[in-house]
Amino acid sequence: MVFGNRAGRSLGFVHWINVVSVRIPPVTATGGLQKPGPSGGLHPKGALLYHRSAWTTIAVVAVSIGIRRENFVHTRARALIIFATMAITIKNSDEIEKMRVAGRLAADVLHMIRAHVQPGITTGELDRICHDYIVNVQKAIPAPLNYRGFPKSICTSVNHQVCHGIPGERMLKAGDMVNIDVTVIKDEYHGDTSKMMFVGEPSIIGRRVSQVAHKALCLGIEMVRPDIHLGDIGHAIQQYVEDNRCSVVREYCGHGIGRGFHEDPQVLHYGKPGTRERLTPGMTFTIEPMVNAGKRQVKLLKDGWTVVTKDRSLSAQWEHTLLVTGTGVEVLTQREGDGL
Ligand code: MF3
Ligand code: CO
Ligand code: CO
Numbered sequence: 652m653v654f655g656n657r658a659g660r661s662l663g664f665v666h667w668i669n670v671v672s673v674r675i676p677p678v679t680a681t682g683g684l685q686k687p688g689p690s691g692g693l694h695p696k697g698a699l700l701y702h703r704s705a706w707t708t709i710a711v712v713a714v715s716i717g718i719r720r721e722n723f724v725h726t727r728a729r730a731l732i733i734f735a736t737m738a739i740t741i742k743n744s745d746e747i748e749k750m751r752v753a754g755r756l757a758a759d760v761l762h763m764i765r766a767h768v769q770p771g772i773t774t775g776e777l778d779r780i781c782h783d784y785i786v787n788v789q790k791a792i793p794a795p796l797n798y799r800g801f802p803k804s805i806c807t808s809v810n811h812q813v814c815h816g817i818p819g820e821r822m823l824k825a826g827d828m829v830n831i832d833v834t835v836i837k838d839e840y841h842g843d844t845s846k847m848m849f850v851g852e853p854s855i856i857g858r859r860v861s862q863v864a865h866k867a868l869c870l871g872i873e874m875v876r877p878d879i880h881l882g883d884i885g886h887a888i889q890q891y892v893e894d895n896r897c898s899v900v901r902e903y904c905g906h907g908i909g910r911g912f913h914e915d916p917q918v919l920h921y922g923k924p925g926t927r928e929r930l931t932p933g934m935t936f937t938i939e940p941m942v943n944a945g946k947r948q949v950k951l952l953k954d955g956w957t958v959v960t961k962d963r964s965l966s967a968q969w970e971h972t973l974l975v976t977g978t979g980v981e982v983l984t985q986r987e988g989d990g991l
Contacts, residue, residue: 737915739907741933746840746909747974750935753835753842754972754983756789760805760833761846762986768848770825774807777831778818781805785835794834794841794912801956806832806845810857813900813941813949813958813966825851828861830968834912841908843937844984845970856944857965863895864942864967867920871938875973875980880929885922888940892920898947900966903958905937908972930975935983939970 742750760781767780782804785793793804801817808816808830809823816830823829832845847861867888874884892899905918916928920940943949945964952959960966974981 739915739928739934740909741931742909742935742974743933747933747935749838749840750842750909750972750974750983751981753791753837753840754844754985755842756785756791756835756837757833757842757844757972758984758986759789760784760835761831761844762989764831764833765848768823768829768831768850770823770850773820773822774809774816774818774829775803775820777807778803778805781831781833785833789835789837792836794836794843795832798912806830808832808957808966808968811960811963811965813943813960814903814968815956815958817954817956823850826854826857827851828853828857828965828967832968832970839910841910841912841972842984843908843912843939843970843972845939845968847967847969854965857967860897860942860944860965861967861969863892863897864940865969867892867899867940867942868938868969868971871920871940872971872973872980872982875930875938875975876978877930877932877975880925880927881916881918882922882926883924884938885919885927886924888938889921892940892942898943898945900941900943900947900949900958902949903941905939905970907934907936909935932975932977934975935972937970937972939968941966941968 763784764777764781767777782793782796785791785804795801795806796804801815803818805818806815807818808814809821809827810829812830814830814832827850828847829850830845830847832843834841834843847864849857849861853861870891871884871888874887889899899921901919901921904920906912907914907916907918914936916936918936918938919927920938943960943962943964943966945960945962948961949958950961951957971985972983974983
């Protein structure tokens with residue numbers, strides 16, 4: 652998911668600022684943005700405080716008005732074009748066909764890995780199996796690998812981990828639940844999908860929070876058609892999740908997707924009907940609600956990636972990549988023989 656928060660600003664930009672500050676001379680005075688501050692990574696009085704040169708100032712102003720890394724040119728000579736904002740891209744039929752292929756491949760990886768999710772396997776082994784399958788069998792690229800410095804090919808988020816868990820030595824045991832999040836690039840286009848998997852029998856709360864997250868995703872998908880607003884979707888998801896005494900994580904959201912991993916728009920899983928962008932045919936984006944069994948607050952672990960619930964309650968997430976069609980929706984990451 653992309654790193655949006657309530658103000659519409661992005662925690663992900665923290666990484667981006669770091670990139671900018673090392674690439675645009677002179678470098679920042681303190682590198683102070685390494686440490687997320689109270690407002691989600693940006694200094695409360697504005698990130699500009701940390702930056703001295705005019706050129707880095709431009710970079711940070713760009714961040715504050717929402718320009719994405721993908722549109723940023725990291726050289727002095729070309730810095731003037733940074734003010735082109737990213738707009739929602741409408742895919743033509745060729746692009747849609749490529750999105751279908753990428754989506755199907757991502758779905759296939761989740762299908763393939765299911766049988767390997769057993770007590771005793773490590774998340775690192777799951778990552779390696781997915782990596783090899785994507786690269787050698789699908790002849791595709793695992794999008795997370797080296798994305799903004801992410802070190803692995805999939806995300807594995809176990810129990811109270813919300814998202815962006817880094818695969819490693821952790822061994823799965825009976826009773827665990829894990830979100831596996833797969834994004835592949837095929838022919839330059841991305842497909843992004845995730846689902847919960849249980850290791851042995853889940854706890855009652857684990858099963859419940861996973862079901863609520865899944866139903867929330869389905870409700871969101873069913874609403875997708877031209878002319879509705881993204882706020883309608885966010886509202887429906889929030890309403891359902893909160894009616895079921897769970898909570899919606901606000902700091903991370905769904906996203907436009909295509910040639911870019913994270914394109915506009917941000918797809919919030921909460922909100923008000925009739926607000927935010929209006930959908931039109933040819934838009935492609937993800938819905939990927941993160942639902943906590945307890946309170947909605949999250950924190951970022953010291954590894955800089957793994958997001959966990961602050962109260963250590965269980966968290967679940969399901970994700971699909973969607974196309975807005977002339978009359979409704981096409982789920983580009985639908986798995987064979989699976990519900991949504
Ligand atoms: N797949 C995630 C999403 O749904 C993003 C993972 S970014 C990574 O948007 F760097 F953590 F891999
Ligand atoms: Co996503
Ligand atoms: Co994903």
